[in-house]
Each structure stands twice: as C-alpha cells, then as structure tokens.
Amino acid sequence: xxxxxxxxxxxxxxxxxxxxxxxxxxxxxxxxxxxxxxxxxxxxxxxxxxxxxxxxxxxxxxxxxxxxxxxxxxxxxxxxxxxxxxxxxxxxxxxxxxxxxxxxxxxxxxxxxxxxxxxxxxxxxxxxxxxxxxxxxxxxxxxxxxxxxxxxxxxxxxxxxxxxxxxxxxxxxxxxxxxxxxxxxxxxxxxxxxxxxxxxxxxxxxxxxxxxxxxxxxxxxxxxxxxxxxxxxxxxxxxxxxxxxxxxxxxxxxxxxxxxxxxxxxxxxxxxxxxxxxxxxx
Ligand code: ZN
Numbered sequence: 001x002x003x004x005x006x007x008x009x010x011x012x013x014x015x016x017x018x019x020x021x022x023x024x025x026x027x028x029x030x031x032x033x034x035x036x037x038x039x040x041x042x043x044x045x046x047x048x049x050x051x052x053x054x055x056x057x058x059x060x061x062x063x064x065x066x067x068x069x070x071x072x073x074x075x076x077x078x079x080x081x082x083x084x085x086x087x088x089x090x091x092x093x094x095x096x097x098x099x100x101x102x103x104x105x106x107x108x109x110x111x112x113x114x115x116x117x118x119x120x121x122x123x124x125x126x127x128x129x130x131x132x133x134x135x136x137x138x139x140x141x142x143x144x145x146x147x148x149x150x151x152x153x154x155x156x157x158x159x160x161x162x163x164x165x166x167x168x169x170x171x172x173x174x175x176x177x178x179x180x181x182x183x184x185x186x187x188x189x190x191x192x193x194x195x196x197x198x199x200x201x202x203x204x205x206x207x208x209x210x211x212x213x214x215x216x217x218x219x220x221x222x223x224x225x226x227x228x229x230x231x232x233x234x235x236x237x238x239x240x241x242x243x244x245x246x247x248x249x250x251x252x253x254x255x256x257x258x259x260x261x262x263x264x265x266x267x268x269x270x271x272x273x274x275x276x277x278x279x280x281x282x
Contacts, residue, residue, distance in 0.1 A: 001047040002183035002274075003033060003147070005064040005107070010036055012047055013183050017055035024050060033067050033184075037241035040130035040146045044186055064107040066149060066184045067128060072242040073100050073178070074232060075124075075153055077168060079222050079247025086255035095223050095231050098168035100153065100178045100245065108150070108181030108276035112260075115174045118157040119260040119280070122248035123200040123214050123268040126151035127225055128184045133238040141226020144238065147187060148196075148225075150270045151180035151245050152278060157254055180243070182274045190272050195219035197271040198249060204264035213256065216249025218270075 002013040003021075009031040011018040022031040029036055029043055036043050077096035078084040084091045112119075130146025153172060160171030172178075187193055200214040223231065228244060253259050260266070262282040269275040 001186040004183040018058045019055040075245035076247040080249045082250035101173040104173040104177040106176040106179045110176045111279045112176045120253040122153040124151045124245045127244040129238045129242040133233040138230040141229040147184040200268045214251035
C-alpha cells in the first residue's frame with residue numbers, strides 16, 4: 001500500500017492512479033494523512049484490500065508531502081561508513097541526531113530556490129513512525145514503523161559549518177530543503193526492506209548527459225532502521241507520523257566538488273519505494 005497526499009487529500013497510489021481515501025472508505029478514514037497515521041494498523045488492513053476501481057490518473061507535480069505536518073522530524077548524520085569517510089570524520093559510536101525544521105518539509109517534486117553557493121544533496125531513506133514508541137527494544141523496532149519513503153536532506157554547507165560548533169539543523173532547513181515522497185510505502189510491499197538500493201542522478205547546463213552522483217544500499221547503514229527507532233526511543237517518545245531521515249550514502253556534492261546551480265535537476269530514487277525530481281533555481 002502506498003499512501004500519498006494529492007492536492008491536500010490522502011490517497012492510495014497504484015499503477016500511477018490515485019484513490020481518494022475518504023471517498024473510497026465511505027468516510028471511515030479522514031482525508032488527512034495525520035488522522036490516518038493515528039489509526040495506522042486499522043487503516044493498513046483496510047488499505048490492503050481496498051477497491052481501486054474509482055482511482056484516477058493524476059499529475060505527479062500535484063503530490064504534496066505524504067505527511068505534511070509531522071509532530072517531529074529527526075535526521076541521522078554520518079550513518080554510512082563511506083559517507084563518514086568522504087566527510088573526513090570517524091564513524092560514530094552513537095546515533096548523531098539533528099532536526100529539519102517543519103517549514104522546510106515539502107512534496108516530492110518541488111523547485112528549490114538556492115539560498116547560497118554551497119547547497120548540497122543527501123538522498124535518504126525516510127522512516128515514518130506508525131505507533132507511539134518509548135524505550136522499545138531493537139528486536140521490535142520495525143513494529144513501530146508504518147512505512148518507508150524517499151527524502152532529500154538538502155544542506156547549505158556554509159551555514160551548516162558556521163560557528164565554533166557545527167549546527168546541522170539551520171543549514172538544512174531553508175524552504176523546500178526537505179522534499180519527501182512520493183508516498184509512504186507499507187512494509188508488506190518491501191520484501192527486502194533491510195537492503196534497498198538508494199541513489200541519485202544530476203543533470204544541468206554544464207553537466208554532460210546524466211551524472212550518477214549517489215549509488216548505495218541501505219544495508220550499509222551503520223545504524224539500521226530498527227536500531228535507530230530503538231535508540232531514539234530510549235530518550236524521546238516517537239509519535240505516529242513522525243519522520244526519521246536516516247542518513248545518506250557516499251557521493252554527496254562536497255566530496256565531489258559539486259554544488260547545486262540554477263538549472264540543475266536532481267532525481268532521487270529508492271528502489272521499491274519511488275523517485276522524485278527537484279529543480280534548482282536562483
Ligand atoms: Zn542527511
């Protein structure tokens with residue numbers, strides 16, 4: 001099941017068509033994805049056998065953030081060895097956590113205005129929490145996950161590194177710096193949920209053809225999804241609809257000397273989940 005947000009209404013997406021949740025469920029479920037996440041297991045059983053005959057074709061540009069107003073957004077830093085290496089930093093012993101402020105959250109296919117000359121990309125698997133979690137065990141970590149999605153953790157590196165100590169959150173929270181989608185994909189759709197290919201390509205005025213900039217696998221994460229959920233939950237309470245950006249693999253721009261310029265188009269993909277394309281303008 002793939003839960004999306006089309007023009008502000010919750011939809012199930014299948015074969016490039018969208019089924020309006022409120023209408024198809026006869027009002028049992030709301031048109032707001034936040035309300036649906038509060039009743040995730042009930043919704044998942046309904047969605048698994050939903051009748052798609054009233055689904056309609058749609059324009060991908062009309063997709064909003066699948067969860068438009070999560071209560072909390074977490075992001076994990078340095079969660080792949082090869083990315084820590086390219087950043088010139090040791091792999092962490094504990095999860096490194098920051099936030100991306102809510103106002104930076106956006107739908108999957110947005111245009112991003114560049115606030116500076118050192119904007120970088122980080123393609124990430126996004127975890128959507130489905131059940132309240134506090135002090136849970138790693139062995140049960142997946143039980144608290146509603147589904148997975150694709151996200152970009154866009155970062156203005158100069159702002160991120162400004163000052164005597166790094167402050168990740170601000171440099172990663174300009175408008176549209178947290179696009180995610182195209183949908184929240186439930187775990188039953190992902191038989192290989194611990195090993196998903198994750199990557200990004202870039203095109204632009206001064207780029208010859210299509211440049212593959214990231215090509216990794218989520219099996220290379222230092223802290224796995226259940227480990228991240230369990231570790232976070234030792235301190236905070238995770239709530240239905242919360243998002244966790246789980247870190248990026250190698251290939252980010254700062255390691256390659258590439259930063260986003262007007263006219264660049266970045267396509268981010270996690271196999272089995274989906275693709276999104278973001279365009280950069282001055
Ligand atoms: Zn990141």
